[in-house]
Amino acid sequence: MIALIDYGSGNLRSVYNALCCEGADVQIFAIPEGLEKADAIILPGVGAFGDCVQQLQERRLWEPLRAWIAADRPYLGICLGYQMLFEGSEESPSVEGLGFFLGQVRRFQTPGLKVPQIGWNSIELKKQADPLWTGLPQNPHVYFVHSYYPQPIDPSIIAATCDYGTPFAAAATRGRVGGVQFHPEKSQDVGLGILRNFIRSTAAK
Numbered sequence: 001m002i003a004l005i006d007y008g009s010g011n012l013r014s015v016y017n018a019l020c021c022e023g024a025d026v027q028i029f030a031i032p033e034g035l036e037k038a039d040a041i042i043l044p045g046v047g048a049f050g051d052c053v054q055q056l057q058e059r060r061l062w063e064p065l066r067a068w069i070a071a072d073r074p075y076l077g078i079c080l081g082y083q084m085l086f087e088g089s090e091e092s093p094s095v096e097g098l099g100f101f102l103g104q105v106r107r108f109q110t111p112g113l114k115v116p117q118i119g120w121n122s123i124e125l126k127k128q129a130d131p132l133w134t135g136l137p138q139n140p141h142v143y144f145v146h147s148y149y150p151q152p153i154d155p156s157i158i159a160a161t162c163d164y165g166t167p168f169a170a171a172a173t174r175g176r177v178g179g180v181q182f183h184p185e186k187s188q189d190v191g192l193g194i195l196r197n198f199i200r201s202t203a204a205k
Contacts, residue, residue, distance in 0.1 A: 006029060011045075011046055031060060042081070043076075048091055049089040053092070082179025086152070104151055122142075125160050131197055132159065133197070135193055142182040144183070145183065
């Protein structure tokens with residue numbers, strides 16, 4: 001069973017529908033009770049970094065999430081759910097992230113390009129053996145909506161890169177924990193393939 005975290009905003013329904021389309025057993029969690037029975041967690045998200053942290057804390061989900069990823073249990077963060085894995089964000093300077101990955105989330109400062117980045121862009125896969133990328137081309141196109149991007153300290157965690165005037169880590173993984181800055185649920189066949197790979201890798205553990 002895949003637990004889809006509901007913190008009160010974000011692209012929850014589209015992610016839920018995409019997972020169901022791929023045959024996953026999905027349950028939505030807005031409180032922590034029963035979360036320990038899940039096989040994997042997906043945290044989707046749009047909105048502000050600080051607001052997301054606050055909502056997760058108010059719903060008593062923050063510490064269970066921290067414990068989950070610390071135990072290297074299967075986790076996929078999408079967009080803001082990916083940024084949450086880092087130590088903090090320029091968007092909310094006084095707010096701490098989950099801190100699983102070292103590094104900060106930065107705002108695009110690229111003259112001549114609109115912020116946020118909205119639309120399709122290609123990514124370059126860096127970890128060819130990562131289960132998320134099974135069956136994908138080297139430079140798939142995916143759909144982005146974001147003004148901020150993580151800047152990992154450890155380059156070995158970077159699973160894919162993208163360039164929007166500034167090169168950035170479009171995905172990062174370590175063990176069974178990872179995240180993607182783009183939206184798989186909006187990325188058509190490539191995105192569905194990534195979600196399918198996550199489901200399969202979870203079932204294989």
